[in-house]
Amino acid sequence: MSLYASAVKRPVMTTLFFVAVVILGLFSLQKLPIDLYPDIDTNTIMVLTSYSGASAADIEQNVTRPLENTLNSVSNLKHISSKSRENISVITLEFEYGYDIDVLTNDVRDKLDMVSSQLPDDSETPIIFKFSSDMIPIMLLSVQASESMPGLYKILDDVVANPLARINGVGSVSISGAPKREIHVYVDPIKLEAYNLSIETISAIIGAENRNIPGGSFDIGSDTYSLRVQGEFKESTQMQNVVVGSYDGKNIYLRDIATIDDSLEERAQQTYNNGKAGAMIIVQKQSGANSVEISNQITKILPSIQKNLPTDVKLGMIVDTSDNIRNTISSLVETVLYALFFVVLVVFVFLGRWRATMIIAITIPISLIASFIYLFGTGNTLNIISLSALSISIGMVVDDAIVVLENVTTHIERGSDPKQAAVHGTNEVAISVVASTLTLIAVFFPLTMVPGMMGVMFRQLGWMVCIMMIISTICALSLTPMLCSQLLKLNPKSSKLFKLLFTPINKGLDGFDNGYAKLLNWVVTHRFITFLLCMALFLSSLILMKFVGTEFVPVSDNSRLGVKLELPIGTRVEIAEDITKRIYDEWTEKYPEIKVLNYTVGMAGSDNTYASLQDNGSHIISMNITLVDPVDRKRTLTEVADLMRNDLKHYPEFKKTQVNVGGSRGGGMSGQSTIDYEIYGYDFETTDSVAAHLKRALQGIKGTADITISRSDYQPEYQVDFDREKLAIYGLNLSTAATYLRNRINGSLASQFREDGEEYDIKVMYAPDFRTSISDIENILIYNSQGEGIRIKDVGTVVERFSPPTIERKDRQRIITVSTVVADVPMSDVVAASQIEIEKMDLPVGVSINLSGSYEDQQESFSDLSTLALLIVILVYIVMAAQFESYTYPGIIMTSLLFAFSGVIIILWLTNTTLNIMSMIGGIMLIGIVVKNGIVLIDYITLNRERGMGIRSAVVDGGKSRLRPVVMTTLTTILGMVPMAVGTGEGAEMWRPMGIAVIGGLTMSTILTLLFVPVLYCIFASVGVKRNRRHLKKLLLKNK
């Protein structure tokens, strides 16, 4: 027994089966975590090799090159790039997306084992480091403090960081901007010399005094006691009374030669939140954990944490990435609901019966909810892609049910019992329903096989839509006939209100049918003109293509800006602080949109995991700006960013400025696109000058901003050149001398001061006043084994030098990258303009320029998507040819693709939207959607012909009777997309191009398909008829 016959016979089973599906789906929905994008596996592995004492060039030659040559043979490698700087080589391996990173890591490890013997003996074993998106912080908390500032680090560490780190899924919590406590022993070198003491002696004495030593145990009577010496300092002031030596029989106390400064680290990052000093707490998640869940838990416990803090310490939120996720997802959910409403409305208007509308509408939630089971089963999340899939499908899942319902209704009107009508009516259309689903699957299934980044993004879309289509077909072949058999009646009574409402609608629809029939009649009698007009329209739309710009991914407004400012290398932190304060004052006044402005200056300590991954230094300023939600402000994120870039031009102090939309530069899926111009060439000077030239050229192009050159400047520094011979004369060697130098300037770690279970460093060094000039350094005394003091200036000279920059390589060639952000104009415009500039440049021999960045991503994904489109067209053709058992008809139907293409271009041009991956995906979906109209039309025309009608009357009658179903299914799809296309919620920028493309292409192609396809059919059919006639004539003549 067929599926529909048993479904009609067993309504209870059918109902309960779908109820079970819905319950499972809702259960899955409840468990589904939400996220912004599908899980993107990391595709980057770093190999770090240190070789201390080697210069950048040595590292490049001896470490980086052999490693690169070997690692280059790892499979699925996309790019290999490296940075060789003093002491260390960092190689970054970028793999194609979609491969198991663990397998790749093992491959890399094997290769490293092979090459290790070729590396210099003193170099360390290479370390493999997997970089993942989990390292991007999910939350930044601001801390404002006043009186508690000196002890802030400890307070935050105990009260905030520890509880947060205990939350499930939190990877690490780091505190930046709150300097740690440190006890400095500031020594006066003149007194030191007078008493014949050295930093090393003092450091050793402090270390020896600050100790607890167990003395074993001893027995007194019947008891055993342990013996201990408790010598550790209880307070830092106790140190003052430590005896460090004797002079003329008198004790010299530490207080005589040094001051004890119990304060904070000397070099540390300082953080300001909304102008007030404080700190920043950075929360990173564990790999695979869900940001929204973590953020929910953190927000839940923050109030209780706040209670435990001193009253002057206030916690606030700088960035909560989950905010954006939540808002985006909720605005997309709203879009889906609107789409649902519109689709149901269209069905109701066209069918005019509420029972029929209900039967059809019920397939929407069932198919949609069933797809949640897939998401849950495969461990996916509710994200932009999966929700877009829902929104796209709403208009399409009803189509099958509509076809079935229409045919069942015809049977009932002919006099069949609803039960019989349901079975036989469904039986008649079952094959064409399955075939039309197959054409859609032919479109969406290949999406699951796209390689690269696109594959990661759209695999889920492909699967979701396929699953929903299959479920909706199953639904249309079982639940719909069952409901028809139970709910539909012959000539149902209709109320007065209903008549009042639907008489004009029906009249309008009838008029529409007749008008179309007349137009169609005219068209098929003027085939040639129609053909020419349609083709002219298509060709002229191709001209518009020139004016439609292309880009990679639309910029989405997540209310976040990241600003990175660089002063000339070596600028003191006080100057950076001062200038940042000025910018802060200017911006907070100018931009009322700013909700939080947090900035950090200074060099980060090595124990701050977050900061040490970023560039930092006394001359670098980094800002995190959060604007109010997009609905509450007039200016968009990019507008504010542009204005800020302009403001920064008035500060000549800065060497480099970056205003990053979305928080980080070229962050793949958010933020503005970047174009990287990679200049390959060996010689530093030549490539430097090409880069500088290119930068100037780019500055003249409209739409470029924040142009940066990757190679950093030569860093000025002082070096002490020791004379080895002189050292030897005094019985010294280089490392002893260098250690003396370090202990005096950087400080010698004497011991650790313990308090409340925490340890703080005690550092002995020259007092700050005695390390401010070159002569201070030259006068440093070094003692040899005989106890003689020798001044640095006697054994060496202090010279100013420039340390060479990092050597960057990509794909085994030296490279320097000039990178620009694309602001406000389509990326293609900037690319075209810059290519003209590059042509004009007279490149030296051996130097070449290559474009990458978002541009490379765009090129790759566009070519992937074009191949995909071609594949889909072929698959769809195959499905149709099989259905019609003809090679011509599918060809005729496929001409509607031309008009879909025109439609997409025209609407993109009209709405000033760019061609990006989202609008391209929209275009690809159109292939399946627009051919459906042609199928319905041609199918009915051939049916008319088979029933014995002439070509023209078959076409006109077929067109007239299929107009309503075509317009109805098209309207459901278009209206399903309207909420996407006009959405203004957070993140709407992302899916708007897709909605726009589908609407434009579908509208245009539907209108023209309704005219052009019948014309083409007439032309081909009459050729066929004539051919048959000639053939018959020949046969007749032969027989005579």
Added chain:
Amino acid sequence: MKSIFIAFDQAHYENIIELLEKMNSRGFTAWEHVQGRGTKTGDPHYGSHAWPSLASSILTIVDDDKVDKLLQKLKELDDLKPMLGLRAWVWNIENSI
């Protein structure tokens, strides 16, 4: 004994079985899917792309006195749903085992 051959749109199938049951005529032979076309009017029933509907047919052997009543009932059914189509013919039964 007479034989009645009934050809009809398959939507009638269950109604006719029910009718035979009511008339106490136990024996019949049915073909659920048959193709056919009316002599004068009615859509062809071919189960093809152009004419997707199908017909069924039943051959039943009844006592002579039941024939008229059965034909009358069938006529009523046909009049009720003229679009579907239902025809019946009666033959004599010469012999049987």
